[in-house]
Amino acid sequence: MLLTFTNGVHPQEFKSWTNNSPVERLPFFADYVIPLSQHIGAPSKSLVRKGQYVARGEKIAEPGAYVSVAYHSPVDGVVSAVELAEHPGGKMVPSIKIKADPFSSQRLEKKPIDWKSLTKKEFADHLQNSGMVGLGGAAFPSHVKFAVPDDKKCDYLIINGCECEPFLTADHRVMAEYPLEVMRGIEMLQYFLTPKKTFIGIEANKKDAINILQLEANKHPELAVEIVSLEVKYPQGAEKMLISAILTNEVPSGTIPLDGGYLVSNVGTVAAIAEYFDSGKPLIERVVTVSGSNIKRPANLLVPIGTSMQELLNACGGFKSSDFGDSARILLGGPMMGMAQKSLDVPVVKGTSGVLALGVLEVPGRNTFQCIRCGRCLEACPMFLNPSTLGLLAKKGLYEEMLEENLMDCMECASCSYVCPSGIPLVQSFRVAKAVNRERKVA
Amino acid sequence: MTALAGIATAGLFMGGLGFSLAALLAYANRKLYVEEDPRIDAVEEMLPHSNCGACGEPGCRSFAEVLVNKEAEPGKCTVNTVEMTQSVADYLGVDVGDHDKQVARLACAGGSHVAYFRAKYEGLKSCRAAAVAGGGKGCTWGCLGLADCETSCDFDAIQMNKFGLPVVNENLCVACSDCVDSCPKDLFSLQPVSHQLWVACKSLGFGDEVEADCEVVCTACERCAVDAPEGLIKIRNNLAIIDYEKNELASKVAIERCPTGAIVWLKKGGDSIIKGTGAKKVIRMEPLPRVA
Numbered sequence: 001m002l003l004t005f006t007n008g009v010h011p012q013e014f015k016s017w018t019n020n021s022p023v024e025r026l027p028f029f030a031d032y033v034i035p036l037s038q039h040i041g042a043p044s045k046s047l048v049r050k051g052q053y054v055a056r057g058e059k060i061a062e063p064g065a066y067v068s069v070a071y072h073s074p075v076d077g078v079v080s081a082v083e084l085a086e087h088p089g090g091k092m093v094p095s096i097k098i099k100a101d102p103f104s105s106q107r108l109e110k111k112p113i114d115w116k117s118l119t120k121k122e123f124a125d126h127l128q129n130s131g132m133v134g135l136g137g138a139a140f141p142s143h144v145k146f147a148v149p150d151d152k153k154c155d156y157l158i159i160n161g162c163e164c165e166p167f168l169t170a171d172h173r174v175m176a177e178y179p180l181e182v183m184r185g186i187e188m189l190q191y192f193l194t195p196k197k198t199f200i201g202i203e204a205n206k207k208d209a210i211n212i213l214q215l216e217a218n219k220h221p222e223l224a225v226e227i228v229s230l231e232v233k234y235p236q237g238a239e240k241m242l243i244s245a246i247l248t249n250e251v252p253s254g255t256i257p258l259d260g261g262y263l264v265s266n267v268g269t270v271a272a273i274a275e276y277f278d279s280g281k282p283l284i285e286r287v288v289t290v291s292g293s294n295i296k297r298p299a300n301l302l303v304p305i306g307t308s309m310q311e312l313l314n315a316c317g318g319f320k321s322s323d324f325g326d327s328a329r330i331l332l333g334g335p336m337m338g339m340a341q342k343s344l345d346v347p348v349v350k351g352t353s354g355v356l357a358l359g360v361l362e363v364p365g366r367n368t369f370q371c372i373r374c375g376r377c378l379e380a381c382p383m384f385l386n387p388s389t390l391g392l393l394a395k396k397g398l399y400e401e402m403l404e405e406n407l408m409d410c411m412e413c414a415s416c417s418y419v420c421p422s423g424i425p426l427v428q429s430f431r432v433a434k435a436v437n438r439e440r441k442v443a
Numbered sequence: 444m445t446a447l448a449g450i451a452t453a454g455l456f457m458g459g460l461g462f463s464l465a466a467l468l469a470y471a472n473r474k475l476y477v478e479e480d481p482r483i484d485a486v487e488e489m490l491p492h493s494n495c496g497a498c499g500e501p502g503c504r505s506f507a508e509v510l511v512n513k514e515a516e517p518g519k520c521t522v523n524t525v526e527m528t529q530s531v532a533d534y535l536g537v538d539v540g541d542h543d544k545q546v547a548r549l550a551c552a553g554g555s556h557v558a559y560f561r562a563k564y565e566g567l568k569s570c571r572a573a574a575v576a577g578g579g580k581g582c583t584w585g586c587l588g589l590a591d592c593e594t595s596c597d598f599d600a601i602q603m604n605k606f607g608l609p610v611v612n613e614n615l616c617v618a619c620s621d622c623v624d625s626c627p628k629d630l631f632s633l634q635p636v637s638h639q640l641w642v643a644c645k646s647l648g649f650g651d652e653v654e655a656d657c658e659v660v661c662t663a664c665e666r667c668a669v670d671a672p673e674g675l676i677k678i679r680n681n682l683a684i685i686d687y688e689k690n691e692l693a694s695k696v697a698i699e700r701c702p703t704g705a706i707v708w709l710k711k712g713g714d715s716i717i718k719g720t721g722a723k724k725v726i727r728m729e730p731l732p733r734v735a
Contacts, residue, residue: 084647090577092584092647342562342579425567432572 002204004231005241007382009415011166011234011336013205017298018291019169023177025106025302026315028075032098032306034060035087038349039133040140041067046096048079057108057282060096063128069141070131071096074284074304076104088332088339088346095347098306110280115188120147123192130282131350132273136160136171136237136266137333139351142273145265148193148258155261157195158246159186159270161202161209162230162237165334168354170287171267173300175202175209178271179216181278185270186223188277193263198225200267201242205232234336235413239264241382253409268353288348290316294328294357303348310344312355319357329363331356336414369422377416377426383409387416387426394429399436407433482535483507489531491522495597497619516540522598522617545618545633547600547611551586552643552705554606555730558582558657574627581656584645586630592622606730613712636711640675640693642683644705649681654703658725661705666721671697676706695719 037043042065054060054073061071077100085095113126127143134140148154159182163171175182186198200217202210210229217225228246230236240251243262251257257264268287275281284305291298296317303312309330313319321328331338332352348355377387385406393402407430414427487507494502498519500509509515510531517523517531518540532539564579566572570591573579578587588607600615601622609622613636623631630645644661646653653660663681672692677684683706685693695708695717704722709715 083649086583090583340562340576342577343581425572428566428572428576431575432567432569435575436571 002229002231003245004233004236005244005382007380007384007415008233008235008241009380009418010232011418013232014167014291015169015172015205017167018289018300019172019206021169021173021299023173023287023300023302026304026307026312028100028104028304029307029311030100031080031308032073032075032077032100032304033085033095033308033347034071034074034098034306035085035093035095035347035349036061036071037087037093038071038139038305038351039069040138041065041069041144043094044068044071046082046094048082048096050079050081052079053077054079054098055109056104056106057110057280057284059129059282060098067141067144068128069133069143070129070282072131072282072284073098074306076101086343086346088341088349088352090339090342108279108281110282112280113277115277116191120192126277127273130276132269132276132283133350134266135268135272135286135350135353137337137351137353139349142265142269145263146189146193148263152258153261154193154258154263155196156243156247156263157186157189157193157198158239158242158262158264159198159200159267160237160239160242160264161200161206161213161267162242163206164203164232164234164236164238165336165338165354166234167291167356168289168334169291169300170289170353172206172209173289174268174271174287175206176212179212181271181274182213182267183216183220183223183225183274184278185272185274186225187220188273189265189270190223195263198223199246200225200227201230201236201246202227203232203236204229234415234418235382235411238382238411238413240411253406283350286348286350286352288312288352289354290356291354292331292357293359293362294319294321296320303352305350306347308344309341309346309348309355312348313344313357321359328360329356329358331358335362336418337412368424371422371424374421376419376421380415380419382413382415383411385410387430390433391416391424391426391429394426394433399433400440402430402433403437407437410434480511482511485534486510486531489523489527489534490520491527493522493597493617495522495617495619495621497521497617510535513537521545521619543635543637545635546613546616547618547620547622547631548634548638548641548709549586549609549611550630550632550641550643550645551584551608551628552659552707553580553582553585553657554604554608555588556606556727557659557725557731558585559655559731561656570625571627582646582648582653582660584628584647585657587628591625591627592631595621595625597621634687638685638687638690638693639709639711640685640690640697640706641709642685642706645682647680647682658723659703659705662703664702666700666702667697667706670700698722 044061045064046061048060056076058073059070060073077098080099081097084092087093124143124147132142161175214227230245288303289300299316330341390405410430412427416426487504490503498506500506517528559581560579561581562579564573566576570587570589573587590603592609593601593603598615600612601609604610618633646660649663661683663678665678667683668676668678675689675692698706698708698719700721701719704718708717
């Protein structure tokens with residue numbers, strides 16, 4: 001009996017298109033755009049001027065506040081501008097544009113860092129300066145996440161290898177190809193966080209990754225890592241769902257997992273942390289899955305941060321049908337929570353786990369009908385909310401009343417929108433409600 | 444007989460009870476009567492009863508109370524007609540106060556015939572929802588055209604035109620600022636009608652790059668700033684900003700050489716918009732095709 005949480009949905013996986021393709025390194029292209037707010041928190045401050053030569057891995061922006069990270073050049077090249085540029089989130093944000101040196105090499109002039117001699121504070125500073133953020137999608141700065149306050153304790157370290165979104169196989173490939181880095185990262189985190197127990201949670205559809213990591217874990221018995229195979233269900237990879245699946249404990253509303261002694265980290269982040277301390281390579285590239293029925297050659301790619309989406313899609317053979325049609329859609333991230341894009345000029349950012357080009361088949365034109373009160377959304381919601389009532393309140397614009405229905409517990413996993421037979425865009429209306437409530441609170 | 448007596452007793456009892464409770468109520472009405480200035484009722488009658496909140500008060504009655512207490516001037520009500528405001532002032536024996544008419548103005552002219560759409564937006568049909576998801580328009584700053592302002596306007600002063608842009612009827616607009624609050628892109632602002640020079644754009648982009656998304660964008664070419672009297676127009680973050688403190692200096696000189704027609708001269712009465720002679724002519728009347 002596989003472990004899992006209550007409720008949730010079973011979307012079709014579509015993972016077989018890429019789950020066996022090894023990670024390929026993407027060559028350098030001519031132009032890179034590094035937005036200065038790819039992470040959650042205050043925007044970073046640029047350290048470079050127009051015309052300045054930057055080396056690969058050189059720091060080009062420093063953190064603007066505590067909840068903010070540094071940025072590094074993904075390539076040797078010349079800064080062509082520091083100006084507003086489009087961000088996948090739909091806004092224009094200050095960005096550093098870099099024209100790549102055509103002779104840029106993959107070489108990195110960095111040294112390993114003796115992490116065992118660091119204090120906790122220095123470890124966090126190193127993470128901040130390496131530009132480390134959560135690679136699962138939210139891009140929350142890692143140094144904030146791993147800075148456990150004195151009054152709290154990390155009892156359970158949970159490494160998240162679920163990757164429950166359909167299509168995406170980036171974390172799967174990281175686990176299958178970089179098991180050593182994953183273990184090294186766990187060793188480092190254990191050294192600084194001293195958890196009682198460490199788990200790696202993986203959905204059962206990634207048998208090869210489970211086996212490879214188990215072999216690696218057997219080589220390091222001192223780490224005492226337990227690899228947990230979980231039921232294939234969405235949103236298994238949400239941290240509160242993962243905790244409830246592995247430890248059968250619920251994280252109470254309004255608290256963060258750390259209050260209960262849990263710390264959940266994405267497996268890609270752990271590997272990137274190990275890479276940083278072992279080779280000195282800051283976060284300048286990440287594994288991205290490019291997939292979808294409208295892509296000629298779906299693949300897993302090691303992509304420098306800042307690569308334009310157009311180049312990335314060209315590297316995968318481009319679109320199958322040049323005629324876009326009205327239903328075709330480009331998504332950054334998975335199909336459940338990813339952001340639809342209006343242009344291909346946006347760069348790959350630190351939180352981009354996948355780029356999907358969905359065709360007409362996967363995006364049926366949906367009409368919206370009245371809520372028929374069937375209750376399917378209640379059975380789907382992993383946070384035990386009532387999306388039906390929330391949706392009706394949102395329709396009437398009663399955003400403040402939605403707070404009493406625990407709107408803020410909604411993590412926008414879109415399970416309710418997925419099962420709704422009336423095609424109501426529930427999660428979008430919740431996001432509007434959250435945005436309006438935030439505005440009213442400020443005003 | 445007994446049945447009849449029973450009915451009579453019940454009737455008497457209920458009647459007595461009703462009478463005594465009525466007497467109690469009548470006594471309470473006298474005893475607990477709240478003395479209220481009768482002028483409040485009179486003034487409220489003269490106010491427009493729209494409860495729009497443009498004056499800053501929650502409704503017309505509380506504005507009437509404020510007026511009677513002489514804490515505000517009748518001119519603060521932007522909805523009332525000039526005659527009615529005058530009669531309120533005469534009744535209370537106070538000054539009318541400033542009655543500078545304000546209207547809501549949209550800082551975007553990018554209708555579907557001049558602004559390119561890069562994608563088709565399929566989510567919730569509201570601007571605020573489209574703003575959360577990004578919207579389909581090429582320009583990040585421009586009007587999303589899903590009519591949140593039209594819905595929010597209680598005075599029917601805003602109508603969407605065939606290019607998907609809201610048009611404000613200056614005669615109906617009472618400057619209640621509901622549209623200002625409803626626009627997720629902050630394109631509406633309240634302006635005195637005397638502000639005739641107007642930059643109908645909020646784009647912070649520069650040059651050809653933004654012109655590729657919209658034909659009537661402010662490209663920050665600085666011609667208006669150079670032509671206008673010293674200090675009237677400044678370019679801030681690639682956008683022409685008019686300093687309305689110096690509004691009396693404003694003239695049509697500033698708009699003449701604008702290449703896109705982003706800066707315009709609004710005729711009094713709000714029925715026509717004058718673009719400079721240098722602005723490229725937009726003769727297209729159908730929506731632009733979508734570009735990938």
